[in-house]
Amino acid sequence: xxxxxxxxxxxxxxxxxxxxxxxxxxxxxxxxxxxxxxxxxxxxxxxxxxxxxxxxxxxxxxxxxxxxxxxxxxxxxxxxxxxxxxxxxxxxxxxxxxxxxxxxxxxxxxxxxxxxxxxxxxxxxxxxxxxxxxxxxxxxxxxxxxxxxxxxxxxxxxxxxxxxxxxxxxxxxxxxxxxxxxxxxxxxxxxxxxxxxxxxxxxxxxxxxxxxxxxxxxxxxxxxxxxxxxxxxxxxxxxxxxxxxxxxxxxxxxxxxxxxxxxxxxxxxxxxxxxxxxxxxxxxxxxxxxxxxxxxxxxxxxxxxxxxxxxxxxxxxxxxxxxxxxxxxxxxxxxxxxxxx
Numbered sequence: 001x002x003x004x005x006x007x008x009x010x011x012x013x014x015x016x017x018x019x020x021x022x023x024x025x026x027x028x029x030x031x032x033x034x035x036x037x038x039x040x041x042x043x044x045x046x047x048x049x050x051x052x053x054x055x056x057x058x059x060x061x062x063x064x065x066x067x068x069x070x071x072x073x074x075x076x077x078x079x080x081x082x083x084x085x086x087x088x089x090x091x092x093x094x095x096x097x098x099x100x101x102x103x104x105x106x107x108x109x110x111x112x113x114x115x116x117x118x119x120x121x122x123x124x125x126x127x128x129x130x131x132x133x134x135x136x137x138x139x140x141x142x143x144x145x146x147x148x149x150x151x152x153x154x155x156x157x158x159x160x161x162x163x164x165x166x167x168x169x170x171x172x173x174x175x176x177x178x179x180x181x182x183x184x185x186x187x188x189x190x191x192x193x194x195x196x197x198x199x200x201x202x203x204x205x206x207x208x209x210x211x212x213x214x215x216x217x218x219x220x221x222x223x224x225x226x227x228x229x230x231x232x233x234x235x236x237x238x239x240x241x242x243x244x245x246x247x248x249x250x251x252x253x254x255x256x257x258x259x260x261x262x263x264x265x266x267x268x269x270x271x272x273x274x275x276x277x278x279x280x281x282x283x284x285x286x287x288x289x290x291x292x293x294x295x296x297x298x299x300x301x302x303x304x305x306x307x308x309x310x311x312x313x314x315x316x317x318x319x320x321x322x323x324x325x326x327x328x329x330x331x332x333x334x335x336x337x338x339x340x341x
Contacts, residue, residue, distance in 0.1 A: 001024055001025055001026040001027075001028070001060070001061060001152075001153075001185050002022070002023070002024040002047065002058075002059070002060055002153060002185065002187070003022070003023050003024075003057075003058070003059040004020050004021060004022040004023075004043070004046070004047065004056065004057075004058055004059075005021060005056050005057045005058075005059065006019050006020075006021060006055060006056040006057075007019070007020040007021075007043070007046055007053045007055070007056035007057075007058070008020075008053055008054050008055035008056055009039075009042055009046055009051055009053050009054065010054050015209060016039055016042045016209050017039050017042055017043060017046070017053070017209050018209045018210050019056070019210075020039070020043055020056070020210075020211060021211070022043075022204055022211070022214070024185060024187065025185075025201075026185055027183050027184070027185055028185055028186070028201045028202065029176070029179050029186045029188065029199055029200050029201045030185075030186065030187055030188070030200065030201065030202050030203075030204070031187075031188045031189070031190060031195075031196045031199060031200040031202070031203045031204070032044060032187065032188070032189045032190075032204050032206060033190060033191070033193065033196040033203050033204065033205050033206065034191065034205055034206030034207055034232070035191055035207075035232070036191060038206040038207050038208060038209070039206050039208070039209040039210070040189050040191075040204075040206045041157055041158075041189055042209075043206070044155055044157055044187060044189050046058065047075070047155065047187065048070060048073065048075050048077055048155055049065070049068065049069060049070035049073055049075075050070065052066070052067065053066065060073065060074075060075075060152065060153065061152065071100075074149075074151050074152045074153070075151050075152070075153045075154070075155055076145075076146030076147055076149065076151035076153070076154040076155070076184075077146055077154075077155050077156075077157075078139075078142045078143055078146045078154065078155070078156040078157070078159045079142070079157055079159075080157050080158040080159065080161055080162070083142070084130045084138060084141060084142060084145070085130065086129065086130050086131045087129060087130075087131070088129070088130065089126065089127055089128060089129055089130070090116075090121065090125055090126045090127070090128055090129075090130055090133065090141050091112055091116075091126040091127060093130055093141055093145055094112045094115065094116065094126075094141060094144045094145045094148055095108050095112050095148075096145065097145065097148060097149045098111060098112070098148060098149065101149070111148055112126070112148060113126070115144045115147055115148045116144055118144075118147075118178070118181070118182075119140040119141075119143055119144045119147075119178065120140060120174075121137070121140055121141065121144065125137065135162060135163050135164075135167065136163060136167050136170070136171055139159060139160070139163065139171060142159065143159075143175075143178070147182065147184070151184070152184075152185065153184070153185045153186075153187065154184050154185070154186050154187070155186075155187045155188075155189075156186065156187070156188045156189065157189045158189055158190055158191070159175075159188075160172060160175075160190075160192075160195065161190075161192075168195075172195060172198060172199060175199065176198070176199050188200070193232070193233050193234060196217070197217040197220075197221065197233075198217075200216075200217055201216070202214060202215060202216055203215065203216075203217060203220050205220060205228075205229050205232065205233070207228050207232075212225065212226045212228050212229050213225040213226060213229045220233055221233050221234060221263075222263075223333075224333055226335065227259060227261075227335035230261050230333055230335065231261075234263065235263075235264055235306060236261045236262065236263055236264070237261060237262050237263075237264065237267070237305045237306055238259060238260065238261050239260045239261065239262060239303070239305075239332065240300075240302040240303040241256050241302075242301070242302035242303075243280065243300065243302060243303065244256050244260050246278075246280075247278055247329050250278060252278070252329035253329070254329060254332060254334065255334065257336075257337055258334040258335060258336060258337060259334065259335045259336075259337055260332050260333075260334050261332065261333045261334070261335075262327060262331055262332050262333070263331070264295070264306050264307055264308040265308045266327060266328070266331040267305060267307045267325050267326065267327045268307070268309065268325070268326045268327075269296060269298070269307055269309055269315075269317060269323050269324070269325060269326070270315065270317070270323050270324050270326075271326050273326050274328075276328050276329070276330060277326050277327065277328050278326070278327060278328070278329065279324050279325070279326050280300050280324070280325045280327075281300075281322065281323075281324055281325075282298040282299050282300040282301070282305070282322070282323060282324075282325055283298065283299045283320065283321070283322055283323070284296055284297070284298055284299075284317050284318065284319050284320065284321045284322075284323055285297045285298065285299050285304060285319060286319055287316075287317065287318060287319060289311075290311075291311065292310070292311060293308050293309060293310055293311050294308070294309050294311050294316060295307070295308050296308075296309065296317065296323075298323060298325055300325065305325060307325065
């Protein structure tokens with residue numbers, strides 16, 4: 001559906017993107033994820049036509065669109081700021097692209113009202129000025145405007161970042177539902193790991209103008225290809241040499257020359273060890289109560305590890321208690337200390 005082949009983007013002497021290669025399948029929800037300044041928005045803007053690469057090509061449905069003007073790419077865009085016309089009505093904002101295409105009024109009206117219904121905008125809201133709407137409603141208008149022209153692809157650049165946390169989660173769920181309903185190929189840019197993991201079919205993790213890994217949320221989280229991805233996605237423990245050496249002494253296939261990591265939920269507190277598990281005695285330094293789960297900070301002597309346990313309402317350990325941390329070497333992700341993945 002979409003291919004970015006060996007894309008290089010430069011701003012003067014600065015190389016913003018280094019040989020970016022991405023293949024997005026039709027109907028896929030594909031996310032560009034990474035910290036600020038990593039190249040994810042630059043890649044999106046290259047795809048949509050706002051930036052022209054110095055090397056490489058952009059293909060959509062097998063057609064080279066590298067030098068095709070923005071308005072001819074058949075790509076819907078939802079900007080971080082929404083880029084709506086504040087003094088115009090919601091109706092006119094949504095209808096804007098259709099008017100540019102010189103469609104007839106009855107057809108415009110039919111399409112505007114149809115898409116408004118699908119994104120839960122009422123007839124009453126259609127007649128309001130955009131400035132009268134809440135942030136969440138404005139976001140729906142931006143999505144409706146992007147979808148009403150029936151684009152083959154929709155690109156979204158941090159569309160939820162201006163909303164409060166509760167509304168962000170609510171609209172995140174609605175966004176995924178809408179995307180599945182429309183079946184439209186979606187490219188989504190975010191720095192929010194949780195957003196990427198919950199929304200995406202696949203994720204490309206960016207770092208310093210390069211892609212570190214492309215994979216499903218499970219692959220990115222549980223089978224991180226690089227140390228950067230491992231650290232960027234979610235919370236994790238880097239195990240001390242003392243812990244690693246003790247595991248090696250008991251037969252674990254690990255190397256102290258590597259950087260060894262384990263996810264918080266892969267360690268358990270005061271449970272009977274299973275085959276291959278190893279146990280470490282420690283003292284709870286701190287506990288954080290989140291309701292659904294509890295986060296413990298356990299001092300093993302050589303380091304303090306973080307553990308997340310499901311809250312059963314019974315087995316809760318307070319600061320100062322001695323506990324046993326149980327982990328399996330198979331759950332450890334290891335990376336060369338020299339950074340060569």
